[in-house]
Amino acid sequence: MERGVLAACCLVGVAAALGCRGREEDRPGEPIVATVGTATITAAQYKARLDEQAPFIRARYTTLERKQEFLNGLIQFEVLAQEAQRRGLDKDPEVQEALRKLIVQRMIRQVTEELKPPSETEVRQYYDEHRSEFVRPEQVRLNHVFLASAQGDARRAQVKAEALALVARARAQQAELRQRGFEELARERSDDATSKQMGGDLGPRTAEELTQAWGAALAQAAFALQAPNELGPLVETEKGFHLVMLRLRQAGLHHSLESVKERIGSRLLAERRTQALEALVKQLRERVPIHIEESVLDGVQPAAATAP
Template identity: 45%
Template sequence: MEPSILIPPMPTRPSRVLSSVLAAIALSACGNSSSRTSGQTPQDSGPVVAVINDRSLSAQEVKAKLDEQPLFVRNRYTTAEKKKEFLDNLIRFELLVQEARRQGLENDPDVRATLEKVMVQKLLRKQQEAAASAPLDEAELRKYYDEHRSEFSKPERIRVSHLFLAAPASDTALRAKSLAEATKILADIKSKESDPLKTAFEVTATQKSQDTDSKSTGGDLGYRSREELTQAWGSAFTEAAFALQTPSELGQVVETDKGIHLIKLQNRQPGMDQTFDQAKPRIEARLQGERRAKAMDGLLEKLQAQAKIEVKDSVLEQIQIEGAESKPAASQPHP
């Protein structure tokens, strides 16, 4: 008769035995339990390194457990003594598993719920890996790139605020008056803008700007490209705005066909122009993600189509949510 393997009684305070048991749990949690089913050792798993009651632990299983550990952990178990220590932890864990089974904990609702979660996680992983296993076709990647160029090519944009005084070029008298007024306003703003805590430009724009769309926000036009600014205010405005280099920089008085402007730079967004080769890894990740999502949607649609599902709405409505305020059911229209 083979000698039985006993786990020492657990002391009332932490000890090396307790620490090793906790370590065994941690090590086993990192592993894959698919090789252990009903206490059996899979076929062709190599020589048996230990027998714990009716459970044979193969060298291959021990190696698999070691291989699953991070490199810095594996480096601790290179000697025969350390391998024995690792094996002892696995034996202790196995003894606890067998005792848990003996006490019927396999059928404990919490255990079964956890098992179901693990099974679903593995199913999802299996489906996703299968969906992503086939390589993406180069033509498919190129097609996505061509159809979504805006994701990979974006112009430089700037965020500016402006104070606008309407003065059409045809009205020379009003234009001269507005130009003089804008010059005075600019000097006044500059004298106050030296204090970084003050927003003299924005406050003045709110009071005096005649651009009704941006006046309430201190003249803020948001982020605009060269094309967008030119379309809205003309090329002279655009060139003056893009000439500003640093945030909070104030430009000189600018004349456009619509009137007189004071411009303040808020921020810049650099442009982007990725080639197909530069964008390829991002496209591959996107399309693989779409494949995985479609595979899961397809699986669920298939399962729902094959299943017989009946929902009892009246019972569902009666379920009470702990701690939540109950809401009256929506009244149903009379036929």
Template identity: 40%
Template sequence: MVAIVGEGRITKQEFEAKLAEQPSFVRSRYSSQEKKKEFLDNLVRFELLVQEARRRGLDSDPEVRAMLEKVMVQQLVKTHTESAGGAAVGDEEARAYFDANVSEFVKPPRVRVNQLLLKAPRGSPERAKALAQAARLSAEIQRSENVKQAFDTAVRTHSQDTMTQSQGGDLGFLTRDEMVAAGGESLAESAFALKAIGQLSAPIETDTGVHLLLLQARQVGLNQTFDQVKSRIVQRMESERRAKALDELVQSLKDKTQVEVKEDVLAQVNPETLTTTPPPQKEPGARTP
């Protein structure tokens, strides 16, 4: 014992444990006997207050008991998930996770464009007419005070792409390869050449017809290596293991514990009429969720 406080005792181990909780630069201040007494005095004060709280019956106070139960549950979750989580995630496991989810860490750049399409197959008599109409519409749109709004109006009025016309020609986010598959190399090249949000392209010829594109957004690509994301993967996998261990514990407790829900009582609860009040006095044996 390093101190006797009424009926309480402060052991050397308890004193050392409390001192060890302090940062190293703080612990160094308590090298002398005088300073150690100062630190011990704080523990004595705390013990005196604990004993007084018990004398006043605060250890049976509903709010105190509810707080204690929360701390106990937190400690249970911590100890169970740490012990049941298994061995630390190794390099091979982390690498396998990376390979299975590589699309999360390696992503090509994408653009989101709206298009106005005037259908005129390459070599058809309609091609020259479509080009002239696209040039005229482009000039009208760029003269407008609100290019985006003017483009949207033009799409809904003139575009012949029935799949996107009602959405203002929105093609969604597409990679270069997806854009090539959707409309050809020239369409993809023009789309990715747009730099400023709201920028309008010149008329673009494809096998299908003549297009005008308006840039809505850009997404920068990702090319993260395994070494760059390894620590994040390990942290995620260990977190998933702890969550799984907790779910399994809760399920096992449900399996062996009778749980009955009083639907009629639950139906009487009206959240809108509730106000913040101290927790009610619990009946013996009652538990706080």
């Protein structure tokens, strides 16, 4: 039973590899393992097919008896291939189309394998030009309600009292309803025209961005918040008073060049392959006359979808 399963695995694996056909005169000097009709299986071909198997399968073929089992799979494939050819199946349109697809795939692989991998300089340049993908400071996303009252404003104490009352109002809301209520409060009362209609949403900001826009006190209060919908204390700045609520925190990124070197190299190589294929196709299309019958194309209708 085990031998039958192994032989079947070998047969499938060899079929996928397109067999080992060849003639003795085509490979002078190569040791021949078996002759099958007009074809031969050389020791190098046998080893190549064996090496294609998974390691745990290869480990089974160490004795002569097991090696003969694997060879039997190659022979089975070869006699089937010769019979299929005798029946003219190699000229079957479906087979010919499959062959065309295979040789196109092989040509594409040949073209891409000739490409040189990106150099250390190219990898470093990509890292420097796309640093934000790999190094980014921590960010917070806030909603705020801003009550404007500059330093020296005669109404500043009154505005502060109003702001404290709004903080108490926001804290009185249940946690699951707090975000909606806070957004409504921002639309109703905030003096920040930019974020007011968005419910006070400031979007993701770093500490540096918040400091530049509203001052260090707001940035410090924002980054002290930990949980979504958490309300901070009333923040007083030179511009006025801020009620702040955390929507989310986004951890920073700190990927060194060494840690992402392989990823960048793979990305650059993939881009290089795409560009090489696009250039090849463009060159070939310019070389080959192409005419499209749009009326015929328009008349082609796909098969109707069947009900599941």
